[in-house]
Amino acid sequence: MKKSYLLCSLAVLCGIGMVHAGTPNQPNIYLGFGLSEALADNPYEDQPGVEVDNQAAAYRGIIGYSLLPNLAIEAGYISFGEFSATMKTPFGSATESVSLSSPLVGVKAYAYKNREWGVFGKAGLPYYGGGVSWYYGGRGSLNMSFERYQVNEAAINSVSLELLAAF
Template identity: 25%
Template structure:
């Protein structure tokens, strides 16, 4: 699945100039703005291990994004975005003792977007980019009646890619897309998949 998505994104970016065409009511170039909402899912070995030993884990949350881009022609654009992936949690209890942790991730992305127009305002697209992310981890534990709290944070820059479909009519843009963010911190991998629906406006 991962190889298929990367291949589709690369093929779209490379091959799109050969399929350049435009449709009435669909701007060939210019700025656009949009916002989207969807669901994110975290894949991480530590969270999986906590679940395997009996902790209650939640690796999904509502995610949202806002984005702005510039369309150079019907087949190529650059795009910047802000994304909030939500929070992922794990908790456990044993009598009066308990512990819980929460991980939140957000970031700013920049991507190259290649599009293949299909018909009447419909197109498929692929994107390749980088995300500058921030992560915050907070934890609380109550042991023998004593409560302990701690927080930590980290940041980094890592790649992401995605693919989707788009429909534009009268400068209104509607998208459905899948994106994968491959984050790495201190040798540990955090893969976030995001499925979202977006609406935007083409100026």
């Protein structure tokens, strides 16, 4: 948990200190939808007879507000789908499944290479990550990112494709 606060603070400081050359003309409010491939850490990897399905498709929705040309706050929701574990014994098997989801609140700091490409980092509760953006039409972007989430007691890695539209 302290790691999340440290990364969140670092993202804010980096975002405030960035020089933004060639900033696209972005309005302040944006909405986004993303699809991800989520991979949860396997707590049973050393236990024989336990099969884990720790991969799932995830989706999320976000709303963001640009405070500065290179710093935004975001809020949203992510659903990771269902993960399961099956224990096999000589007497049969038992399966346990869990569906994970979480609200998201964080900051996003970004820098632009030119009017079409940029990089970003983001951190918040319960996640941190970064990626690249391709800007189109002055009002939207397509983002590809990697994020690490801590939901309940599960650590989840996610590779995402996200579409943002600014208003």
